[in-house]
Amino acid sequence: MNDIETLLSGLAPRGPSQTLGQRVAHDLDLDRQWLQGRQVRRRWLAPVAWAVAGAAAALTMSAFLIPPARSTTIAAKTTLLPAGTIREVVHTEDEGIAFNEASQTHEHRLRLISVERQDWIDPRDGARITVEQPREEHLVLPVSYQ
Amino acid sequence: MGPVVDIWKHCFERVAPRLLLYACQLCPTRADAEDVVQMAFVRWWRRFPDGDERHIPLLYAAVRTIALDQRRSQQRRLAREAASVMALTQGDAAVFDPAPEQRETAAIVQEALEDLPEPQREVVTLKLWAGLTFAQIAETTGESINTVSGRYRYALQALEKRLAPRRHELVLEPSAPALIPFPQPANPLP
Numbered sequence: 497m498n499d500i501e502t503l504l505s506g507l508a509p510r511g512p513s514q515t516l517g518q519r520v521a522h523d524l525d526l527d528r529q530w531l532q533g534r535q536v537r538r539r540w541l542a543p544v545a546w547a548v549a550g551a552a553a554a555l556t557m558s559a560f561l562i563p564p565a566r567s568t569t570i571a572a573k574t575t576l577l578p579a580g581t582i583r584e585v586v587h588t589e590d591e592g593i594a595f596n597e598a599s600q601t602h603e604h605r606l607r608l609i610s611v612e613r614q615d616w617i618d619p620r621d622g623a624r625i626t627v628e629q630p631r632e633e634h635l636v637l638p639v640s641y642q
Numbered sequence: 643m644g645p646v647v648d649i650w651k652h653c654f655e656r657v658a659p660r661l662l663l664y665a666c667q668l669c670p671t672r673a674d675a676e677d678v679v680q681m682a683f684v685r686w687w688r689r690f691p692d693g694d695e696r697h698i699p700l701l702y703a704a705v706r707t708i709a710l711d712q713r714r715s716q717q718r719r720l721a722r723e724a725a726s727v728m729a730l731t732q733g734d735a736a737v738f739d740p741a742p743e744q745r746e747t748a749a750i751v752q753e754a755l756e757d758l759p760e761p762q763r764e765v766v767t768l769k770l771w772a773g774l775t776f777a778q779i780a781e782t783t784g785e786s787i788n789t790v791s792g793r794y795r796y797a798l799q800a801l802e803k804r805l806a807p808r809r810h811e812l813v814l815e816p817s818a819p820a821l822i823p824f825p826q827p828a829n830p831l832p
Contacts, residue, residue, distance in 0.1 A: 505770045515676075
């Protein structure tokens, strides 16, 4: 270390104001309170999480059994905020034109397999929950020969 | 106040002066620098609640990021308020805490430091007062090691040149006042 380095490093930086320490203490206190609150919340969060998982599973099953025609409202009762929904079509299958004996008309049948991803965000800590919901849809389009 | 509280206090008391000195190099006022240090320390402590010293370089990186963000938002605010003739007040508060016999030295050094270009000032502060290695400084500033070591060298040369005419006023040690033996010219006059 040369003389100039010795001179500079020999000067002690001035300490922070007293209020800075108090402000940091206040922020860290808030953190601790929030963490304690979260631990209390976790007691009921587990059953809610299971309920949400169950609801998601039920919706998944119903997607295969019932043609989906309604939007889901998972976590509407919690403080989670919807962050977005993305629907990705993973497979399409053209089942061709068939004659419907009931209606006595021809119809074009398509099968769509997709995955709907719903994101939920917890504004308190930024935690993100993603629910993936597979869907299978059978589309029936009228056929016109004109 | 439990022992957990004392851990952060101990850590804060140790690093805060150096953090603040660094933040002062990047912020227009000492009050802004304190805001930056507060935010950086709280964020860092949330991530490293054991105060592990190996992560101290990340604390300086946090100070830098927050200070630059703050500067950008201030610039936007000033641009909006340009019509009202508001301007940032330059930080004129002392950044050193010298012993009584070193007060003049500290003022001279602070003045010389302020004359350095900001990138050089930043490297000098991180090297000499924060005690970071060139590799850690390079990581903190996002520059190469060669660049930061070059900046450090140029900064020391500039400081030496600037302080040389006033070397008789500089006190090296607070306890034992001594004149700094700056290098003499190669060919002194007879």
